[in-house]
Amino acid sequence: MSRIKPRTSTYVVLDGDVWEQLDELRAKAEQAEAIAEVQNKNGASVRADEAVDPLSAWEAYADAVDAANADGLKVVLNDIGSGRWRDLVAQHPPRDGNRRDQQLGYDTDRFPAALLGYVDHDTDRRTIVEPVMSELELKAFLRDISDSDLEAMYVIATNLNRAQAADPKDVRSLIARRSSNET
Structure with missing residues (x-):
């Protein structure tokens, strides 16, 4: 009888103040998104020095999350x-x-x-x-x-x-979370 490989998952314990830094970056990204939405909704022209770039703010947040995960x-x-x-x-x-x-x-x-x-x-x-x-x-x-x-x-x-593990024969299982590198 062959041995069944265990189901596996990974959790990252983040260091020190990383959560606070991530919360600040996320809040800045959400704020930039809200400001840009209001500016777009009002159709007002915005001076270059007043323009906000929510995409850059979200990218900074994503980069910080990646760095935190790499260091954790x-x-x-x-x-x-x-x-x-x-x-x-x-x-x-x-x-x-x-x-x-x-x-x-x-x-x-x-x-x-x-x-x-x-x-x-x-x-x-x-x-x-x-x-x-x-x-x-x-x-x-x-x-x-x-x-x-x-x-x-x-x-x-x-x-x-x-x-319950996803059934690999079920097409819907393809969108389920991956539990190991083999799946």
């Missing part, structure tokens, strides 16, 4: 397989009286870190495969990243394990 930490996540997923869920039962836990079927406070830190010692199947880290380094990484990065990676890992 790339985290490659894999699915862990259905049996391991079910075992992990069973190890984190929902708390009594917690509505969200009851809806999802697991302890929503402890399960995200358990999923992201998952390592099967028998097969070396793990959720986070890159960057390569020891279990101790992985625990420290998950403890030290921002809550928003942790949540984003948890959502990706959950989708890798739970979301």
Whole structure:
């Protein structure tokens, strides 16, 4: 029997103040677009020194996003397989009286870190495969990243394990997001 390759996705953890810089550039691009729209709507002639170029502003934003992604930490996540997923869920039962836990079927406070830190010692199947880290380094990484990065990676890992994959025979699947370089 051949081994099935895991479904894979990549998340980029951006450094420091990059989010703030990107937000500023995006706001400038949106503002330039709004000003240009008003100027075009009014049909008023605009002096060269008053003209705004929303295309250049959006290009500056896109370049900054590309640079941030290139400089950020790339985290490659894999699915862990259905049996391991079910075992992990069973190890984190929902708390009594917690509505969200009851809806999802697991302890929503402890399960995200358990999923992201998952390592099967028998097969070396793990959720986070890159960057390569020891279990101790992985625990420290998950403890030290921002809550928003942790949540984003948890959502990706959950989708890798739970979301239905696109059917390659279905033409509509061609517009689905790519989950690995092989698809």
